[in-house]
Amino acid sequence: MINIAQLSLTNLEFPPTSLALSEPDGLLCFGGDLSPQRLLNAYKKGIFPWFSPEEPILWWTPNPRTVCLPCDMHISKSLKKSAKKVDYTIKWDTAFEEVIQYCCDLREDNTWISPDIIDAYTELHKLGHAHSVEVWQDNLLIGGLYGLHIGGVFFGESMFSLQTNASKYAFVGLCKLCKTLGIELIDGQVENDYLNSLGFVQISRNLFENQINTLTNHKKRPWPEAFLTVNECFI
Numbered sequence: 114m115i116n117i118a119q120l121s122l123t124n125l126e127f128p129p130t131s132l133a134l135s136e137p138d139g140l141l142c143f144g145g146d147l148s149p150q151r152l153l154n155a156y157k158k159g160i161f162p163w164f165s166p167e168e169p170i171l172w173w174t175p176n177p178r179t180v181c182l183p184c185d186m187h188i189s190k191s192l193k194k195s196a197k198k199v200d201y202t203i204k205w206d207t208a209f210e211e212v213i214q215y216c217c218d219l220r221e222d223n224t225w226i227s228p229d230i231i232d233a234y235t236e237l238h239k240l241g242h243a244h245s246v247e248v249w250q251d252n253l254l255i256g257g258l259y260g261l262h263i264g265g266v267f268f269g270e271s272m273f274s275l276q277t278n279a280s281k282y283a284f285v286g287l288c289k290l291c292k293t294l295g296i297e298l299i300d301g302q303v304e305n306d307y308l309n310s311l312g313f314v315q316i317s318r319n320l321f322e323n324q325i326n327t328l329t330n331h332k333k334r335p336w337p338e339a340f341l342t343v344n345e346c347f348i
Contacts, residue, residue, distance in 0.1 A: 120145030120172070125154050130174045130318060139175030139318075146170070147233035149240055156261055156268050157329045159322050161302060166227045176318035179301040179308055183291035186284070187312035188347065195278055196285075196343050202249045203286035203341040209238045212245040212257040216271035226271065234270070237261065244336060246287045248279045248343070255279045258287065260300075262336075265328035267291070268300045282343050284311055289346045295334045298324055 118128045120142055133141040141160060145151055147170065155161060155172060164171040213234060217226035237243035242263065248256035256279020258272035267287065272280040287299070301308045304315055 115140070118142040120170075122146055125151050127155060127158055127160055127172065130159060130322065133174050133176070133318075135176075139173040141172050141174050143169045143171050145172070147229060149233075149237055149242070152233060152237060152261075153242060153263065156263055157325065159318065159325055161268070162230070163225050164227075165225060166229075173302075174318060175303055177304075177315040178318055178321040179304045179313050179315055180321065181299045181301060181308075181311065181313040183288040183296060183299060185312050185314075186288045187310065188285065189310075192278060192281055192285075193347055196282065196347050199282075199343055200250070201255070201279075201282060201343040203282065203289075203343060203346055204247045204249055205286075205290070205336055205340075206238070206244055208247055208254055208257075209243065209245040209259060210235055211254055212247060212259050212273070213271070215254070215257070215273040215275070216259065219273045219275075220271070234259070246283045246290070248276075248282050248286070250276065256283050258283045262294065262296065262333065263329045264331035264333055265295050265297045266300060266325050267294075267296050267298075269302070281311065282346065285346045286341060286343075289341065290336070293334070293337055295331060298328055300325075 128142055133139050160172050160174045162170050163173050213231055234243050243261050245257055245259040255276040256274045260267050260269040274280040301313045
């Protein structure tokens with residue numbers, strides 16, 4: 114039987130991340146709620162929720178952590194070549210709810226993006242903390258990603274594609290924005306081959322926490338109003 118702490122509804126604090134389990138990797142505690150205050154407090158500590166609808170809210174802090182420095186993103190020759198052949202536009206924060214819904218609908222393991230999760234992150238978006246980066250073909254949304262922007266960190270949550278490479282274009286667009294936004298670190302949470310192909314690497318939880326302890330305290334810069342073409346993202 115797994116023995117982890119239960120959060121109360123009145124206390125926003127989390128147990129020390131050193132108490133997270135190694136199996137399953139990073140499981141720290143359960144319970145609480147998905148209020149904006151609790152979610153922001155969690156992310157600043159490197160903790161995020163991930164659970165199925167039939168489960169209580171589960172909170173995780175895996176070790177190692179999967180991250181990318183925007184300047185170290187990997188752009189393959191084939192992606193650069195394909196970008197020259199498309200006429201797509203990169204926008205942000207124009208269709209947040211559509212992006213998170215697509216991320217839910219198109220994932221085989223879509224159960225964790227539950228209606229409660231959608232509502233919670235949509236509320237964070239309305240408060241200016243959660244953002245979407247979108248790929249448009251004329252007036253059609255064909256790809257995108259969403260996550261939280263806190264100080265100098267973008268905590269990525271999920272991405273989707275309706276056309277080949279659309280989510281990769283969204284990620285390149287995010288990295289292009291990072292210089293303007295003062296984002297120095299992108300969190301990908303858990304390793305997978307797709308993230309590895311984009312330049313994500315694994316670092317220890319301790320190093321990750323040390324970095325975000327500093328970066329999340331940086332002053333958050335406002336997202337610009339102008340949009341980009343996909344080709345401009347590769348310049």
